[in-house]
Amino acid sequence: MPKGTRLSGATVLITGGGSGLGRRMALGAARRGSRVVIWDVDAERCAAVRDEIRAAGGSAEAQTVDVTDREAVKAAAVVAGPVDVLVNNAGVVSGRQLLDATDEAIERTMKVNVMALYWVTRAFLGGMASRRRGTVVTVASAAGLVGVARQTDYSASKFAAFGFNESLRAELRAGKTGVNTLVVCPYYIDTGMFDGVRTRWPRLLPILQEEQVATKVLDAIAAGRRKLVLPPIVNLLPALRILPVGVFDRLMDVLGVNRTMDHFTGRPAGTRGRPPAGPGT
Template sequence: MAKGTRLAGATLLVTGGGSGLGRRMALGAARRGSRVVIWDVDAAAGAAVCDEIRAAGGQADAQYVDVTDRDAVKAAAAEAGTVDVVVNNAGVVSGQRLLDATEDAIERTMNVNVLALYWVTRAFLGGMVERRRGTVVTVASAAGLVGVARQTDYSASKFAAVGFNESLRAELRADRADVNTLVVCPFYINTGMFDGVRTRWPLLLPILEEEDVAARVLDAIEAGHRKLVLPPLVNLLPVLRVLPVGVFDRLMDVLGVNRTMDHFTGRAPGRTGGHSG
């Protein structure tokens, strides 16, 4: 059975590590003794986090990487060297109805949120299997557990991310490879990625704070957990899907889940890169 990966002395790579949840995980891993490799399409943001870690006495490297570019991922992976923990964190969201989203926006969502999982994981998984050590983290979303209005492309991409993790876990178990997989499904995180989002029942479906989520993810990596859903109540949403469709839809209306994006205005000014739930 796959076990957790101790972060002290390990190398952790995080995509979208220049801001948001990715930045918090990079800083937290460095404090726990990891060498951190930051990949981001915002070179300046990635370099700033790298400098922040080094200034505190930690080890870090930053690389400009477009995770949708297979060749760029392979080249950057060769430069990064041995990696023990891969955190697939980079993500984008349009927050638009299917008829309003542009074809380019839909394609980018799928490329960043789905296909990049394959390119990044494949670049490092062989080494993990050979060393019989490592963890692959897939940052999905609560939207990957139940579809949400105004997130048709995003929800579909996150359903695919959850499926990617489950299939990879099954494959590694069948091969008796001692490599763990962890899927992370948070509700909305206060990274600025979902600016204007509101929740109807804030005590049950709160806006999460990125520092707390990052710490929980790092704890889960070390503990060898396979799934992390935040808040825990979100675990119940997929269970509701066994109900008749009409009843399910009504419950989703009562919870207000399908109205959370009504006031979505896009990313907050000055908040770029990274990932949210």
């Protein structure tokens, strides 16, 4: 197993660090002694997380960056300097059926959830490889392991994110670079991104808590893990593809996976993430 990246004294850059899981990971990393660099397209939230960390005695910088803007990413990476841990966390969802989603929403999902992985990772990987250490984290999703109704944009983008990580892992291993990769595939998390979703079997497939997921991601980075699926039983879902398609689809129905989005409401218009809720991890 590759070596983990020690968080104490490390520089940890988190995209989409202004709310939800990103914010929790930022707070948790700072508490573990990391210098945290928060990137978010939302300037106010980005600065709020930086101030929250500093107020607690931690070290943090905030940069307002749209990760889909290649040139902005390159320029911001120069300002950020070398990083030890890069967490590709920024993500969006349209949550509409294919014919109901706007062209713009579909394109945005692909740009934020897929294309930005290239721009941001390419901006930092060279530095990590030359120092022969570091971890690149890709926050994918359980929706990157099995497709879910009303998520054609999101699921496809997260399958791509999963594939991006797997190919990058192969490249880095082949080159013996000393840089680790970690892919994170959580089921739904209570961040507000998927407000209204319901789970049919809450004991088997629970809605996860932000803090719980953030803690596990930080532990996985430190331990040098390469894959984190939450809850672990979700790992079994893609293996069911070995069954005939009709049986697979029926099992997804029984598990309630395809009905989770029936009551999805998304975020209230004009908001990004929930108001910060407590100090967290």
